[in-house]
Amino acid sequence: MPTLIAEGERKHVIVMGAGPAGLTAAYELLKREVAVTVVEKDPKQVGGLARTVEHNGYRFDIGGHRFFSKNDEVESLWSEILGPELLNRGRLSRIYYRGRFFAYPIKAANALWNLGPLEAVLCMASYARARLQPVKNPRTLEDWVRNQFGWRLFNIFFKTYTEKVWGISTKELSADWAAQRIKSLDLWVVLRSALFPGRKPTRRGAIVTTLIDKFRYPRLGPGQMWERVAEISDSKGHPVLLGRSVARISHQNNRVRAVTTQTADGRTETHEGTHFISSIPIRELVARLDPPAPEKVRKAADSLSYRDFISVALMIDRANVFPDNWIYIHDPGVRVGRIQNFKNWSPDMVPDPAKTCLGLEYFCFEGDGLWTMPDKELIALATQELGRLGMCSSGEVFDGVVVRQQKAYPVYDDRYQDNVAVVRDYLAAALPNLHLAGRNGMHKYNNQDHSMMTALLVARNIATGSLLDPWKVNADAVYHEDVRAGERDLGGRLVPERVPAG
Numbered sequence: 001m002p003t004l005i006a007e008g009e010r011k012h013v014i015v016m017g018a019g020p021a022g023l024t025a026a027y028e029l030l031k032r033e034v035a036v037t038v039v040e041k042d043p044k045q046v047g048g049l050a051r052t053v054e055h056n057g058y059r060f061d062i063g064g065h066r067f068f069s070k071n072d073e074v075e076s077l078w079s080e081i082l083g084p085e086l087l088n089r090g091r092l093s094r095i096y097y098r099g100r101f102f103a104y105p106i107k108a109a110n111a112l113w114n115l116g117p118l119e120a121v122l123c124m125a126s127y128a129r130a131r132l133q134p135v136k137n138p139r140t141l142e143d144w145v146r147n148q149f150g151w152r153l154f155n156i157f158f159k160t161y162t163e164k165v166w167g168i169s170t171k172e173l174s175a176d177w178a179a180q181r182i183k184s185l186d187l188w189v190v191l192r193s194a195l196f197p198g199r200k201p202t203r204r205g206a207i208v209t210t211l212i213d214k215f216r217y218p219r220l221g222p223g224q225m226w227e228r229v230a231e232i233s234d235s236k237g238h239p240v241l242l243g244r245s246v247a248r249i250s251h252q253n254n255r256v257r258a259v260t261t262q263t264a265d266g267r268t269e270t271h272e273g274t275h276f277i278s279s280i281p282i283r284e285l286v287a288r289l290d291p292p293a294p295e296k297v298r299k300a301a302d303s304l305s306y307r308d309f310i311s312v313a314l315m316i317d318r319a320n321v322f323p324d325n326w327i328y329i330h331d332p333g334v335r336v337g338r339i340q341n342f343k344n345w346s347p348d349m350v351p352d353p354a355k356t357c358l359g360l361e362y363f364c365f366e367g368d369g370l371w372t373m374p375d376k377e378l379i380a381l382a383t384q385e386l387g388r389l390g391m392c393s394s395g396e397v398f399d400g401v402v403v404r405q406q407k408a409y410p411v412y413d414d415r416y417q418d419n420v421a422v423v424r425d426y427l428a429a430a431l432p433n434l435h436l437a438g439r440n441g442m443h444k445y446n447n448q449d450h451s452m453m454t455a456l457l458v459a460r461n462i463a464t465g466s467l468l469d470p471w472k473v474n475a476d477a478v479y480h481e482d483v484r485a486g487e488r489d490l491g492g493r494l495v496p497e498r499v500p501a502g
């Protein structure tokens with residue numbers, strides 16, 4: 001890395017955003033005795049998407065957060081920060097459809113048993129029909145899945161949930177994602193496992209199951225991890241500055257010089273530094289550059305889009321509602337996509353073991369009908385939907401609260417890679433002391449471990465002058481030096497994309 005600071009000048013890093021990426025960078029830099037200032041727009045808490053919200057003693061996540069990584073360094077870091085406060089948990093998460101629970105990941109034999117004899121026969125018939133008369137050259141997710149499973153199984157297990165999450169018809173989503181992620185159905189295997197359910201899993205099957213079935217979770221929710229890091233930073237004389245939204249990023253002569261923040265009541269502060277790390281959404285970062293970035297770069301950043309998210313937490317006067325950590329809701333008759341049961345993540349998420357706190361998750365776009373619905377109506381909708389699903393009666397719901405989360409998911413549309421590349425190339429050439437890290441910070445739909453790993457690399461580069469490339473961290477949070485940055489399969493987790501035009 002070229003020397004970016006004058007001789008004798010002490011490094012001081014300004015970090016934008018106190019989510020997992022920003023705080024991991026701060027933690028690593030402070031370990032290496034580099035001065036850090038973290039600025040965060042949330043006025044009350046750190047943790048970003050991985051924060052834990054508290055309401056009258058009930059704690060809940062913005063979506064349940066499993067702590068699980070194939071990267072040993074990240075796993076060790078979590079242990080180092082929280083020690084015994086990080087619990088080992090078993091996972092149960094099933095699909096709920098028309099009053100019945102189905103195994104997740106989907107097991108065809110279990111699905112057929114659960115659907116009952118009539119529906120099972122209809123599903124097998126529709127499967128047979130799809131195999132005999134497949135859609136030729138399937139381009140859409142709908143056609144591909146229908147070819148593999150038949151129309152009826154597609155409708156029950158794929159269509160509703162995919163459309164709830166992404167807000168796009170399965171007719172418009174490309175078949176590629178399904179072809180890479182969904183295992184085809186082999187009728188013989190299904191019948192064999194239906195007839196001989198006690199057969200031992202293979203060794204490989206056992207390993208995969210173990211990885212899927214266990215995870216770690218902080219006793220008081222994911223936010224506990226990030227509150228602890230903020231405490232450590234504070235104890236070293238570098239408190240995280242809450243309630244400061246990045247308003248301007250001033251640069252001159254190919255260097256960012258300062259970040260100006262603004263509080264809700266309009267007070268501004270200017271934070272000068274030698275190096276800058278951004279974990280805030282790329283769209284916001286570029287919009288705040290002063291002087292402005294070239295038009296092409298602004299246009300590319302503005303074209304990045306996001307899916308937003310609402311969690312309605314309902315407190316229920318019952319000890320046990322269901323045993324799962326979370327349930328996928330495939331019923332087309334309700335709008336809720338997933339339901340979390342936080343006491344099954346950690347018993348200490350509720351103040352009273354006789355009560356339950358459920359998080360009903362609604363996927364939406366900022367400004368749409370769900371997003372703009374008043375809190376009272378959202379709580380009523382969630383309560384009504386719980387009743388309709390037969391989970392509990394409305395009389396058992398004694399409290400509720402709504403959390404709206406902007407930019408929960410960076411959207412992978414057919415132009416996003418080009419748009420991100422335009423911004424990346426510009427920043428690398430024009431402002432080499434500004435580093436991108438994290439989920440929206442790099443526009444990558446990845447988990448905490450990935451966000452943390454990118455931040456660790458960036459922090460190390462700043463502290464030691466190494467040249468690690470955070471864009472080479474793959475979806476498993478593993479750093480792959482030997483492949484070209486930006487290669488498609490390293491871009492992160494696969495998600496459904498729109499069918500390409502033409």
Ligand SMILES: Cc1cc2nc3c(=O)[nH]c(=O)nc-3n(C[C@H](O)[C@H](O)[C@H](O)COP(=O)(O)OP(=O)(O)OC[C@H]3O[C@@H](n4cnc5c(N)ncnc54)[C@H](O)[C@@H]3O)c2cc1C
Nearest residue numbers: 017019020021041048049063065066245246438439447448
């Ligand atoms: C529903 C859901 C479920 C998930 N489940 C899991 C899971 O089970 N396991 C897992 O590992 N990961 C999970 N994730 C992913 C995980 O939350 C993210 O990977 C991680 O939080 C990203 O960290 P980050 O620091 O990059 O970004 P963020 O968490 O988004 O943090 C960015 C921070 O920047 C701040 N900010 C934004 N704009 C400004 C500004 N202008 N000025 C100042 N500050 C600003 C934000 O307030 C925020 O605190 C889930 C995510 C969602 C949405």
